[in-house]
Amino acid sequence: MVSESHLIEQQLEARSGVVPVLSLEDCVLLPHALQLLRITAPLDCQLVSDALAAGSLIAIDLHQVCPQTGMIQPPGTEIRPVCLASIVSPCQLDSGHYSLLLRGLSRARAVTLLNSDAPYRTALLELKRDYYPAEPVIHREHRHLELIDHYSRIFMNHVSEPTYFHQLHREMELGALCDTLAGSLPLESPLQRLILAEQDVDQRSDLLLSFLKSIHRQQQRDPAAAIPSNAFSLN
Structure with missing residues (x-):
């Protein structure tokens, strides 16, 4: 029987490890967690539409805010933790906006690809499985x-x-x-x-x-x- 983690790896490999990145405000998605979203920004709606057409995988990131100014910082190419997620139960409204449910799948390390042809961010992901130390410090x-x-x-x-x-x-x-x-x-x-x-x-x-x-x-x-x-x- 194929494990869920192996199926996730296969899905990601089918996309050469590259998925679109959706940044949320004040919300961090975790593996195994669910998050309801209403998507209204035009670029985010296009991102969701493209992700659904390509298998529903998406990376969820948190907006980076400058502590001095409080302004959202533009993404760089630094490696940062994200959650690989699957879009489930998507519903496109008459306005073109989306109402959807995200399901967290796995931790991942992401490197933003700045030379992508897409108008939104994409990233190359490396999945990070749970690590259980051989000599645990807890029972x-x-x-x-x-x-x-x-x-x-x-x-x-x-x-x-x-x-x-x-x-x-x-x-x-x-x-x-x-x-x-x-x-x-x-x-x-x-x-x-x-x-x-x-x-x-x-x-x-x-x-x-x-x-x-x-x-x-x-x-x-x-x-x-x-x-x-x-x-x-x-x-």
Whole structure:
């Protein structure tokens, strides 16, 4: 049986490793996560149309903002982490705009291609699989349970089937669990980027656990505190 990661590699190889790059504002897509988008900018609409015609693969990047001016910086050729994604459930509106759902597939390193004939950015991608150190610094089974436990304490009131929730997530590998949970949380962009860039699963789980513990402490101090939901991204 062919693994999903191998199928993703085959899809990317069919495009010679080159895919269009869609930059989002304040939103980092993670593998295994889903993101609703409304695409309105003409160039982004053309990008989506071309991506759908070529197999629905797309790289998702975060707009780079200059800390001094707050202005969006033009892309360079530096290597940067992105998420390879698949466009699912696309719907083109009468206006020509798109409403679609993105599904994160894999971490990747991207080099922007500046000599592309396309009017939007394209990039050469190298997929980055989850890395599990041979000598782990954590007890992975215990960390798995820690993450589910802390997430459950915060969000279990919103889960309709707690037993199914626990069983489903216990069957995941630690790397996929981190991305799935993190993708459902309203994380600040800097933390999202750190999690996306972290190929080492043990280190990634540290980042997520620290955030969950922090939120849990806040809720203990203020039980009425609500966790905001992820926003619908408008491009």
